Amino acid sequence: MNDLLTQINQVNIPSFTLCRQNNALQKELLECFLHVVDGGIFVLYENVKALEDKIASFCQSHYGIGVASGSDALDLSLLACDIGSGDEVITTPFTFFATAASISRVGAKPVFVDIDPETWNIDANLIEEKITQKTKAIIPVHLFGCPAEMDLITQVAKSNKLRVIEDAAQAIGAKYHGQRVGSFGDTGCFSFFPTKNLGAFGDGGMVVTKNPQIADQIKLLRIHGAKRKYCHDILGYNSRLDELQAAILNLKFKYTELWTQRRREIALLYNSLFQEHIKTGRLSVKLPQEPDYAYHVYHQYTIQTSERHQLQDYLRSLGIASTVYYPIPLHLQKVYSSLGYSQGDFPVSEIACNEVLSLPMFPELTDEEVAIVVDKIADFFAR
Template sequence: MNILLEQIKLTNIPSFSLTRQNRILQKELVDCFLQVVNKGIFILDENVKVLENMVSSLCEVDNGIGVASGSDALNLSLMACDIGYGDEVITTPFTFIATAAAISRVGAKPVFVDIDPDTWNINADLLKKRISTKTKAIIPVHLYGCPAEMTKIAQVAKEHRLKIIEDAAQALGAKCNDKSVGSFGDTGCFSFFPTKNFGSFGDGGMVITDNAKIADKIKLLRLHGAKHKYHHDIIGYNSRLDELQAAILNVKFKYIKQWTIRRREIAELYSSLFQEHISACRLSIKLPLEPDYAYHVYHQYTIQTDQRNQLQNYLKNCGISSTVYYPIPIHLQKAYSSLGYCKGDFPIAEAACNQVLSLPMFPELKDEEVAFIVERVVDFFA
């Protein structure tokens, strides 16, 4: 192991990389690309239909609708659920801004709820306090691949007759109480951005739903509001998952389960190595948690420490990349200053933004690289 660690010191370890995966899949990817090119149909053809069926089947729902991005999946879901001007939608301040921006784009108001300190997901126990007569929906986010507490969230939504739109952009394959994320809500929204745990070679997304009426409306919305060419029933959008991206994803879909298993193995290795030093009181970090109800897919392996910035700089000097998801909570973003939130309104989310650090995580990461990363983190705190 020491020889291997010395070898790794001479290389850089990326936070995320598709290069290794692309080398492994190169022939399959090139073949699928050429098949699409030779057929010459690039929009809403057979590859999109196959992917829609496979993802909806994986999540055990009736409908999958491929769209242009995860952001569009959220936006079209809100529209299909008839949410618009004057409405309020509850969500988390600790996520990528696309979650809140989708609410704003349909004319509704995002209302934030602080997060659970252990999972970093929206705190289901705080939801009721933020519900008003204007509240129409909840958008929970399954952050880092860890499911939000959907059983509780679904119960609150049922009691108050609220829609649920799941932001599962980072969590394809994750489960809550043995039920797939995305299948609890009126819709589930996935992103196929290249860095996701199931990513294409560009933008792409999908909505899944058991509601046939919602599915039909999203199909209309993604295609300029038309069921038939040049016959437009509503004002829609141009939001279609293209054939090339779908073909690439169909190649990758065969491997999603084994990649998830590998991510979980890497996470277990990280945690077991870190835990040895935490138990000996030589390390001051908080490790990611997999709740009893959850099957975590570890889109990210994220730790928390009040020395985050210093640790990140130290790792960078050691040739180890890391990423902060996310450095500013949405309620403190300039874009949302009009909502009137102040620093201190959501203290747990604000603390997370100042303290979380995502370490390298992708299925092709080697065990010896994980060991090297852990050693460097331990060295920093020594």
């Protein structure tokens, strides 16, 4: 009988799903697919060019270069900025692995700086002390859709003649003091992985830049280093955004700001409902912060609690999904053991890895579902 009652009371709230969005766009998506198929050209054609122009303009930049993934956007940006063997690049240990891996793949060394405990972005005040004669660039990450402190980062970079490559994979549309992320550095790197705020039906990425030389170099690098067919000037990559993905992204792009606004509404609702419980003393969790300078696009709505593991298990038992981004900081990953970092070197990042939990967040999430999630979290802390 108890098992039956549990099943009856079970909810089913995913952490993320594309099914609701795809159902709503089904007719447009099918038309989009058939248009590309009928055209018969599937790589670097009109849909890619249209998307490159749209994203560049949207990001207040001059050039957009479609590539095969957000990881490739980082790799090609580093190469186009002439960063390689023997160089050092400063970044955060609290991010997806691709950020640091791109540095390693071009032969450079990632140098980590701890994060700001309020935004979970790289602590811009700690960057300068890590700069050496080998430092060539900074890669700030606009984590979870919240812009990093770009004024200070660009000031430090300028005074030390460093490149800035923005990892904006999770932050398309985010703004710092009213200016779009991706437009501050030498390049801005975006991912169109399906779970992103603007997602394809597979991998895809984009580099934006205001520098024509960097744009030309990335265009060269993405097609095997060839300016003309079968004539290769440099050793490049095969990193082309295909027409079908670009067509889908062009379709979805017109909804991007509407979806962003809905994400922000959901975040505000989460905040409001959580605050009601916090005031009554029913729970104690740290809510995501939106600094005065920021326009947060809430790729994730992430809370922090020392009871993360127990809370996630409890929510899972009720049919409420949640996700941990990221359980192991990069400086403690096995692949980077040769860098010589130890537990305790970046305490704020390590605490975040042990305590953050991302709650359901996608534009089609309903207000009722948000209320259920908050109520169940409050029940957990009131137990």
